Amino acid sequence: MDETLGTALRRWRDRLSPADVGRTSRPGRRAVGLRREELAELAGLSVDYVVRLEQGRATSPSAQVVASLARALQLQPMERDHAYRLAGLLPPQEGTISTHVPAGVQRMLARLGDFPVGVFSADWTLLSWTPAWAVLLGDPSARTPVERNLVRAVFGAGPSGLAAWPVLQEGDALRPALVADLRTALVDCPRDRGLVGLVEELRSSSAEFTRLWDEGAVGPHVSARKTIVHPQVGEVTCDCDVLTVPGCDVRLVVYTVAAGSADAEKLEFLRVTNGVRTDGPLPPGPGLFSTP
Known part of the structure; x- marks a missing residue:
């Protein structure tokens, strides 16, 4: 059969x-x-x-x-x-961006559900995320893949990017870093029509993107410090690190905070309440999130 x-x-x-x-x-x-x-x-x-x-x-x-x-x-x-x-389709070809998340990364994410982790493709489209990501930054499931592209969101909708509420960043490193990272992706995946189209779209719609692109910087986006202005618990300041997977196009964006801090308590509160608004106080004691 x-x-x-x-x-x-x-x-x-x-x-x-x-x-x-x-x-x-x-x-x-x-x-x-x-x-x-x-x-x-x-x-x-x-x-x-x-x-x-x-x-x-x-x-x-x-x-x-x-x-x-x-x-x-x-x-x-x-x-x-x-x-x-x-399905009668051609598999992804060489020189194009892969949206495949290896099984090992999937299993790791399943065990990191308490941590806000998002998995992005090489063009910075959010592919999957942990429950903690959804309660910290807002659930992305209702967004289309186009709307889940971080570069498009940053240059088209302000600093909040993919988040459902404001995200503030120390310094002005995110935008140049994203453009430099995108240029690196274009070198690695020159045949990807979606990536080429994204660059053309942003060059025609964003003067800032065009300026940064024409500067010619190349390099990965690796880390940042961000403050999420959450509607339930207020400001949560996190270290945001980008982890790459050898032999794979995807990268993991991980939010962490210092153990025992007020930010850790807020994250733990969001985790145990699943982001549902309550009238009670934040639970006491140390949080589960800690910096490496």
Whole structure:
């Protein structure tokens, strides 16, 4: 029997446990692997669409859908390419930006759920994030991939970028660093139409981006110190570090604070309340977030 995308999705879904994706398995759970509802949530798709894909009633998923499913299912690169071919699509080519998040990075994120961590592609599009990221900066799930691009957000919508509320940065290093990093990405991925189009779009719409781009700086964006003006707990000042993954295009943006600080207490409060507004005071004691 020939394999279809639907049969492959079911096989890949069945081999994952809730713990692999940072979920708690409740006593008495009978489902083997992930439920369709869980896969749909992880991939940002409707449950009905996942059902139709698995049943073979949806036969022409877009490359964006396949990429989202590959990330959610923690596929290895060869499995990801197989998924593209089963969908009748060409796998990502050399010289283009990969949005694939390796399984090892996915498992690490599942175990770092208490930390605000976002995973970005080489063009600074947010691919995935931990629950703590969502409560600290606002849930990005309602945004389109275009709206989740940090460079476009910074140069088009002010310093808040992807956050749902204001984010203040010490100094003026973010914008030059992002432009320099984007130029480096263009050298590495010259055939990526999305990246080329992003640069052309920003050069035509932002005088500041054009000026910085024409200066010709090249280099990675690595770290910053930021203050998030959160509507529930007020100002939270964090160190923001960018970690790269050898052999992979993605980078992890990690927010940390000093252990035992007021900022740590605020982050812990947001974590335990899931960002839900309450009338009670912040819980006492040290937070769980600490600088390396």
